[in-house]
Amino acid sequence: MAGWLLKNLEAVFEKNGSEQAGVDLLIEGKRVAKVGKDLPQPEGARVLDCRGKVALPGLVNTHHHFFQTLTRCLPAAQNSKLFDWLRYHYGVWRFVNAEAMRAAARLAIGELLLTGCTTTSDHCYLFPQGMADDPLGIDVDAAQELGIRFCGTRGSMTMGKSQGGLPPEELIEEDDHVLRHSEEVIRRWHNPAECSMCQIHLAPCTPFNVTERLLRETALLARQHKVRLHTHLAETLDETDFCLRKFGKRPLALMEDLGWVGEDVWFAHGVHFNDSELDTLSKTGCGIAHCPSSNMRLGSGVARVPDMLARGMTVGLAVDGSASNDSSDMLGELRQAMLLGRVMYGASALSAHQVISLATEHSARLLGRTDFGTLQSGKAADIALFDLEQLSYAGAGDPIAALLFCGGSHRAWAVMVNGEFVVKDGQLVRGDEEQIRRDAVMQAKALRQRAGL
Numbered sequence: 001m002a003g004w005l006l007k008n009l010e011a012v013f014e015k016n017g018s019e020q021a022g023v024d025l026l027i028e029g030k031r032v033a034k035v036g037k038d039l040p041q042p043e044g045a046r047v048l049d050c051r052g053k054v055a056l057p058g059l060v061n062t063h064h065h066f067f068q069t070l071t072r073c074l075p076a077a078q079n080s081k082l083f084d085w086l087r088y089h090y091g092v093w094r095f096v097n098a099e100a101m102r103a104a105a106r107l108a109i110g111e112l113l114l115t116g117c118t119t120t121s122d123h124c125y126l127f128p129q130g131m132a133d134d135p136l137g138i139d140v141d142a143a144q145e146l147g148i149r150f151c152g153t154r155g156s157m158t159m160g161k162s163q164g165g166l167p168p169e170e171l172i173e174e175d176d177h178v179l180r181h182s183e184e185v186i187r188r189w190h191n192p193a194e195c196s197m198c199q200i201h202l203a204p205c206t207p208f209n210v211t212e213r214l215l216r217e218t219a220l221l222a223r224q225h226k227v228r229l230h231t232h233l234a235e236t237l238d239e240t241d242f243c244l245r246k247f248g249k250r251p252l253a254l255m256e257d258l259g260w261v262g263e264d265v266w267f268a269h270g271v272h273f274n275d276s277e278l279d280t281l282s283k284t285g286c287g288i289a290h291c292p293s294s295n296m297r298l299g300s301g302v303a304r305v306p307d308m309l310a311r312g313m314t315v316g317l318a319v320d321g322s323a324s325n326d327s328s329d330m331l332g333e334l335r336q337a338m339l340l341g342r343v344m345y346g347a348s349a350l351s352a353h354q355v356i357s358l359a360t361e362h363s364a365r366l367l368g369r370t371d372f373g374t375l376q377s378g379k380a381a382d383i384a385l386f387d388l389e390q391l392s393y394a395g396a397g398d399p400i401a402a403l404l405f406c407g408g409s410h411r412a413w414a415v416m417v418n419g420e421f422v423v424k425d426g427q428l429v430r431g432d433e434e435q436i437r438r439d440a441v442m443q444a445k446a447l448r449q450r451a452g453l
Helices: 066-071 082-093 098-114 135-146 175-189 212-225 237-247 251-257 275-284 292-297 305-310 330-345 352-366 433-450
Strands: 003-015 018-028 031-036 046-049 053-057 059-061 117-124 149-156 198-204 229-233 265-269 287-290 315-317 383-387 414-417 420-424
Touching: 003 031, 003 352, 053 352, 059 315, 059 330, 059 352, 066 082, 066 098, 066 117, 066 135, 066 433, 082 237, 098 117, 098 135, 098 420, 098 433, 117 135, 117 229, 117 383, 117 414, 135 149, 135 175, 135 198, 149 175, 175 198, 175 212, 198 212, 212 229, 229 251, 237 251, 251 275, 275 305, 287 305, 287 352, 292 330, 305 315, 305 330, 315 330, 315 352, 330 352
Parallel strands: 003 046, 003 053, 059 117, 117 149, 149 198, 198 229, 229 265, 265 287, 287 315
Antiparallel strands: 003 018, 018 031, 053 383, 383 414, 414 420
16 A cells, blocks of 8 residues: 655654654555554655654644635724624625635635644635625635645524624525525535545534524534534623623523534633533533634633643634634644643643644544544544754754744644645645735735725
8 A cells, every 4th residue: 555654753743642752654545554663664655754853643723714814914903802803894704705715715724734734624604695606615625625624614694783693784694595505515515434534514603693593403403414513602701791681691501502512512712611611511522612812812811721621621722713813823823722721720731742632632523533633553644744953943852842832933844634745845735825825915905995995
């Protein structure tokens, strides 16, 4: 079976609590075959000298909004909290078209790959009226083109200003249409097989811009088709106040009443859960996509990650949308998670190795995947290789932890997905980085012009 032998690695992070120094890594077909010292070269396998490099399981991004990459750091919203930030951006996003969606998706995916991410979710909830192309289909095409493993979530907004929600009516869909289309995209793109490159899950946007009916019926539909459920929850105190005023319940109590708890549910953010709610989440098996940069950028607060982990909850990492981060730097997100946890809980709160586990094995589990996330025999060969032979890492005593502590270049040296290189020598293999950049700049300018900015 054809494959690769990665020789002379400085270190390999296999899984939580397990790493090896000075070893080789053998890949056969789509899967990891073996990690060990002085491995022989099998017939037909190609050899890559990885002297000075460290290998991590490919990083897994559990929450994103690709379309937002074209609205990074807009001046009028740089210092806004979430609800004000959303109201402003809705006025821009209603002018997004298919060309903008395509440029944004390629930009987000390219940046993720170049920073060591091999699997990404996208919470695609923007379906502007009149757009002929399917926004989620644009995401799927871009992921296939550039070679990232994709977890698409069919988002939606069905409660506009006239019904007490936040979005303008131009961005609102009908509940029945969303439910029909959700079933359609599952049938079209969801592949539950091991090593699958595309899976689809269902993700109404938030309790403040979708109806209770949609939330309830989406939960039933997801379980009928054996896919997962995802939404934003408990991100800000404004959201808590909104739910108490409109529904008479805190956000988690609302979701629990609507069938939105269980091992097939993961929530983005989870900043403002109290002790009782954390106990409920733990008992029911719900997971959390932790988005530290976005939470800091919007001043939303700090998720109680150590408390979640102490309760045995599954916590993954995510960059969130690129208008609230404002990047898709996956390795950078790990550093932010480690440092933010220590600000709130002390220096021993989150170790570098623990955070790497959250961004790999735990994040994969959050997406319902056990076929990747560790570098063990039989797992999918999703691998991120980083070069330590640069100034920012010189003098580091722990080559794995250095990736987070030293805060050097976050560009991966090489990235593999299913045993194929999608980044080599720090460059995208299946895309032209400069063309992606130019297209994004052009489409961002055009979007701002359409929005009158």
